[in-house]
Amino acid sequence: MVKPSQPKGIKPKADLPEGAVEQGDSSLTGIKLIIVNTIITVLICFVFVGSNYFIVQGVVNSSADKIAAKLAHGEENSGEANAENAEGEAPERGIILDLGEFILNLSDPNSKRYLKVNVAIELSKAPHDPDLSAPTEGGHGSHGGGGGPSPLEIIQKDMEQFKPAIRDAIISVLSSKTAEELASLSGKELAKEQIKSAVDPIFGGEREVLRVSFGTFIIQ
Numbered sequence: 045m046v047k048p049s050q051p052k053g054i055k056p057k058a059d060l061p062e063g064a065v066e067q068g069d070s071s072l073t074g075i076k077l078i079i080v081n082t083i084i085t086v087l088i089c090f091v092f093v094g095s096n097y098f099i100v101q102g103v104v105n106s107s108a109d110k111i112a113a114k115l116a117h118g119e120e121n122s123g124e125a126n127a128e129n130a131e132g133e134a135p136e137r138g139i140i141l142d143l144g145e146f147i148l149n150l151s152d153p154n155s156k157r158y159l160k161v162n163v164a165i166e167l168s169k170a171p172h173d174p175d176l177s178a179p180t181e182g183g184h185g186s187h188g189g190g191g192g193p194s195p196l197e198i199i200q201k202d203m204e205q206f207k208p209a210i211r212d213a214i215i216s217v218l219s220s221k222t223a224e225e226l227a228s229l230s231g232k233e234l235a236k237e238q239i240k241s242a243v244d245p246i247f248g249g250e251r252e253v254l255r256v257s258f259g260t261f262i263i264q
Contacts, residue, residue: 138168138254138255139166139168139169139173140165141164141167141203142164143164143207143210143214145160146160146162146214147160150218150226151219151221151222153222157222158264159263159264160262160263161259161260161262162260162261163214163259164257165210165239166255166256167203167251167252168251168252168254174199206247213243214243223263226261227263232258236255236256239253239256240256
């Protein structure tokens with residue numbers, strides 16, 4: 045009998061290698077798993093990014109609200125302070141007492157250092173001071189024809205008696221300093237505060253040192 049002919053190039057099913065079908069199925073299953081894992085990963089990323097966005101947006105909005113509230117509160121306080129300053133009196137202007145030039149030794153332990161400085165202090169007014177806004181006789185103070193000294197000149201003359209004690213207090217404060225201490229801005233400001241504390245008791249409570257000013261300030 046004649047055997048049925050088969051198309052060329054097609055092997056009989058029995059001739060296929062063992063496990064070929066199984067390998068094909070495994071490859072398809074692996075590809076499916078990769079696709080599923082990729083989709084799940086992408087979804088998780090979207091969920092994570094979206095939740096973070098809403099959280100960060102909430103924090104930013106909350107911070108912005110707090111900052112806006114603080115700024116508004118600060119503007120209100122500033123406006124109230126300005127209104128109070130406008131309604132209240134101007135800062136007190138005192139009497140300037142020029143104490144002249146000081147040349148003194150500093151307390152540097154390893155070398156001789158000198159300080160040359162001009163000092164002036166501004167003092168508050170005393171209850172017995174004459175009114176500075178009052179006109180003097182003749183309208184020109186001590187320079188007018190027959191006029192007496194001006195109120196400011198009267199006050200400054202009254203304070204002359206305190207100058208020796210004030211100068212001594214200033215010398216005590218500054219001579220206790222080293223050149224390094226007085227070289228910095230903070231050191232100078234500290235010296236001014238200490239001078240105020242040392243001079244205030246000299247007036248027995250009648251006057252107060254409002255400010256201390258340094259003119260020429262040379263350390264050699």
